[in-house]
Amino acid sequence: MDELLIILHSTFRMTAPIALAAIGGVFAHRAGVLNVALEGMMLVGAFTGVMVSYLTGSILIAVLAAVLSSMILGLLFSVFGITLKGNVIITGLAINTIVLGLTAYILQVFFGQRGVFSNPKIIGLEPLDIPILRDIPILSDILNNQTPMVYVSLLALILAHFVLYHTKLGLYIRTVGEKEEAAYSVGLPVNKLKYISVLIGSFLCGLGGVNIALENVTMFVEDMTVGRGFIALAAIFSGQGTPIGTFIFSFLFGFADALQIRLQSLNIPGAFIQMIPFLFIVLVLTVVGIISVRGRTSRGIKNE
Amino acid sequence: GSTESNANEEGKIKVAMITSDGGLGDRSFNDSGYEGLKKAEKELGIEIKVVEPQDVSEGEKYLTQLAQNGYNLVITLNLGHEKVLKDIATQYPDTQFAIFNTEVEGDNITSVLFHEQEGSFLAGALAAMVTKDEGVNNINGDSVIGFVGGVDSPGINKFLVGYKEGAKYIDPQTKVIVGYSNSFADPSKGKEIALSQIEQKADIIYQVAGATGEGVMDGAKSKNVFAIGVDSDQDYIAEGNVLTSVMKRVDIAVYDLSKSAQSGKYDSKIELGLKENGVQLSEMKYTKDMINPDYLSKIDEIKEKINNGEIKVTDITKN
Amino acid sequence: MGRRNSVNKKQKKWLLPIISSLIPVMLAFIVGSFLIMLSGYKPLEAYSALFSGALSGKIAIMNTLFATTPLILTGLATAIAFKANIYNMGVEGQLYLGAFTAAFLGFTLQGTPPVIHVFICLIGGALSGMLFALIPAILKAFFNVNEMVVTLMLNYAAILFTTYLASFPFKAPGASNATTIDILPSAELPRFFQGSQLNGGFIVAIGVFIMVWFLINKMKLGYEMNSIGRNIEFSEYVGMNIAKKIIVIMSISGIVAGLAGAGEILGTHRRFVSEFSPDYGWTGLTIALLGKHNPVGVLAGALLFGILKNGGSSMELMVGVPRSLIDVIQGLIILFLAVDFLIHHFSLVTKLKERFNRKKVA
């Protein structure tokens, strides 16, 4: 039982960056823009956050800068992918490559560092001890004393759900993604909506970057997002683009990962334990698939 | 072919170094080599160059081109180049080559081998002693220590096995919790693994995981227990929470090689273990005073025994 | 405008894509040269190192083709699936399994005659790539499980698995990293020329290219891939067995990916080295998209990336431009290539002209 609580506590930590990026990515996904640049957007957030925290000593400015840098990237993505009508997947992959190179390059040329940048002057965000939550038995063990972005990720989930399903903006975003002509024919600003969706995503990716580089640890390491952006993408697709579904899959992944870490003490070759999170997601999707195919009476596979 | 190897105008000696995976900035292996090379540049007045191939298949091109460009000595830190090196070395007999961590035969090849397992043995032994010492930091009385590796592979497990043997040498009951991060660039994950191991009562964690290890040290710091650094002296990274570092003196090896380049006399094989001071524990600047001095004398004693062959440390790559 | 119109239609057809892909490359180089200057190097020197490193002389060109070889295959593997709108993001994983199998057959089948041995290894690599691709294919075909997610996830599993194999059961004695023993000489894809790494793998890649080209452009299956890729419901309605097609298409994609891995092992590494691939699968994905899922486009894209890779290392070796900057320039080229400048530009010009004309009339 205690073990489980500890795993759950750690699950939320491990879920946060994936969930932030994934929930952010949900907007672009719903607007019909496949954003594979989540990875780069997180990485740039992590990088800028660390650099600005180091230079200014202010965590607030650092977080703002992280978000800003990520949104600038979102803007770049949008200009190429939406305004100039470039292929969005290529645009996204290109942005990932550029960010990977550019962060390393700036680190090297302007900070004279390679690989890792850590310094006591970098200020991070500390876990929060929340008054009421502190006193609720089980919940406090799981949710109290988490870093701010963990709470932000939960907040993002609620807000994303509200925005997508209860506001005009969300309705328009869904319309643009599902049937662009419909949006266009009633005069909705299609491109503007796509921009907004991408930017919401990059905003949250920036926070995801902050989580990775200024909360979990306080340092920057080249390529420190190590594929979390793609896991986030997988969560979006697995969760069928709904904020709740997406969060659930982010969480399942985080949980399997946390579990995997504990299970490493078993006497099984490391590789097989480390596969758990990936195989687990495949398993869950297969089960979901089998169940939903069973209930179907019509034949065949639908268009996306 | 005809090499254009005319030693350059001033007759300076030219030494080039090819980094291993991860490249510069790993704060360990590659960086350490670079330190040695820079030192050689300054002190020996040689011309140096460091290059970082993108992947192992580029090794052949890099080795060839550096040889063609008249470098007297071409050092590769990447053991993955062992196969191609043999051929290239015969093609460029006027160039000397050096390779680390693996043995390649050839008239103009120097193989540099480290006995990382020996240094790790000392680290394991020290950890097994300190982990029961409740007075220090948040050390608990349980004999549990941890290990975090980048990937589950021989190169990493070489350290692990030495570490385990060292710990068991002190106390056969010592439990070693092992974790792998599956990435050398994921400090978050490193920290998470460290926290999990600490949760399971490990209070000293040896990391052999590149930048992921930075997270391990961060985790140790946050719970005020100990990490053990690797490759270079990492004690400063979390002062007082890095018990010691198992240093691999790539810098010294590179420096010595550069020196040989000046004299033109090379060994065909250099083995660097505790005896040669090629592998050693850091001076423990921040932690020496925190622990019982007896431990350190015990470590010295063990070191002696390893050097004179009384203790044999397993090298898993040798089978 | 006038001049462009005077170019006759036939010429325009092949000129256009060339011009429209040169513009982005130029733009990327211009942006890149600022960065190069910033770090204190001379752009001209750097770029000339890049181009001469990649293209001047027989060896340079051969090395460029060597760098191109795996990318042709991973690009084609991705393109085949994407053409049918199947998101096979698992080329990287399929490549690893193909590579390991090829290596395994390469070092175990003692006494096999040389050419036959190579073939067995290639076929083994192809088959294991195929079998691995079948997992997402079956899940997609029968349970409608999103193949993109499955392939993404299985990549990690494949890399972990092959690393395990090379670290434990098949580790070469005495090796201090995760590699297997060498394959037998009879299994090696021979090099063409001493001094360049270009090897028989290139012939394999070109052979596969021709077959894939033929498949996509001339064969029934190519027609069906095209149809499924554009409208799966229609394709089902007119009687294509979608489940079967998905399985066939993914299998072919997996075969090509497996061949990419096998070729690298038999031609380049000559043993299995864990994590040997510098993201060939992912680069292949970019190339497939840049080439618009069209084999010829893939070939051109692979060549561009081969030039950048081979030239990039020369830029580092000769001029000392940091590797990170080479990545940035490469990223910029991809970014600009994502946009169809000419066509967009064209329509922009036309639009403006129309507006202008209309104003004049009014």
Add this chain to the structure above:
Amino acid sequence: MNNIEVVNLTKKFGDFVAINGINLEVKKGEIHAICGENGAGKSTLMNMLFGLIEPSSGQIFINGEEVHFQSPKEAIHQGIGMVHQHFKLVPSLTVYENILLGEEIVKGFKIQQRKEYEEVQKTIDHYNFDLNGKDKIQDISVGAQQRVEIIKMLHRNVDILILDEPSAVLTPQETDELLDNLIALRNSGKTIIIITHKLDEVKKCADRITVIRHGKFIGTVNNKDVNQQEIAKMMVGRDVKLDLQKEDSERGNVVLLAKNINAYSDSGSQVLYDVSMNVHEGEIVGIAGVEGNGQSFLMNALSGMLKLESGEIIYQDNSINDKSPQALRDMKIGLVPEDRYLHGLNSTMSIRDNLIAGYHWRKQFCDFGVLQQKEIAHHAKDLIERFDIRNCDNTSLEVGSLSGGNAQKIVIAREMSMNPNLLILSQPTRGVDIGSIEFIHQQIIEFRRKKKAVIVISSELSEVMTLSDRIYVMYKGRVIGERLTKQTSKEEIGVLMAGITDGEAKFGE
């Protein structure tokens, strides 16, 4: 004064001139009908008025002022509304959400869904349309979707209303309601432009009629000065037979027999109840019914796209219950689906490739897995000629660029050219011009003459009446009546379609 004036308007798609120097004047407060064959350029012209596409040259004046619409937004701003031929609805949203799209009712940030629904339902009820505001678009029939499109515009209270074939999928009653509503709107001062291929509707509501042909202006006439025959002649440029002659035919063996079939939709509700029917060689069987009463599901069941819960479908003495569409094609069943852009055509594939889809594996087109491009091109040319498909000289063009009627002819041509034993057509002439309807109907009858079996599913009662030898009427997923065409009347079938039966069927087998 003229509400809308179009001067010398031209639209080119590449080298193709879709609209060629058209002049058009629409007076304020009139109903102006635009007539023309498929591909004449009607939709293109209207799309320019609505800002969906930009003219290549020429001028558009609204209320005397020249406009250059860059997007529909600007047209909407000028009080123009358009009901599109190809629906612009969001499938996963509800009817009311679609209707209010862009004009949501909000309080704070939150959309007032309840209020929205009530408001929309009021409008729906006011116009007497059979719609439930809460249904999702993806769950309702094409006819219902058309109604949504119309309400969407009526609800917006526009000054100028453009309707592009609004009645193509409506029931006769609904069409009547719609026309009445349009007349009422006109009387209240609105300007209405309506495109339709149904000349009786034109006669019923229009004040003036403009005919275009091949993108050129042919003439504008007052409705009261012309009759249907004359309009048809203006459109087609020759005399058109408006009613079809078909000789009697001897029917042969049973080809298809459905016995008590029951089926459920994906969402779990029963959609077919104990449906039984049959078709014989040399017979055309019509399935009549108001859109959304199970005909689509019956079609899906017959074409292998819907699994049966119980019952049996027997084709040429073999059960085809679990046969896939592929197997059905192998057994020489031809299918013309209802949704031509989803199931009938692959809109981004070439005309040529569309014309062999589903038959591409045949020896004729494919040898050892290799496609015979020459033969395929030749086949395409041949069909285009035989089926008089317009504007597709270049068979490598995307089929999506064809006008609706021509697109439909592609489907019909493909299915008929493969010479099936049983041809099932769903809404075969929806949106097709009179010239082409005449042609398609003749082809169907020709088929019967060859002793083949045909099933025609159509919500167009007159179509069912003209073509069929025998008619089944569907209501709420059941067959509620079967009649021989000769022994029944339009009125009787109409009554059945409304679900009213007086006891047992008059005709049994």
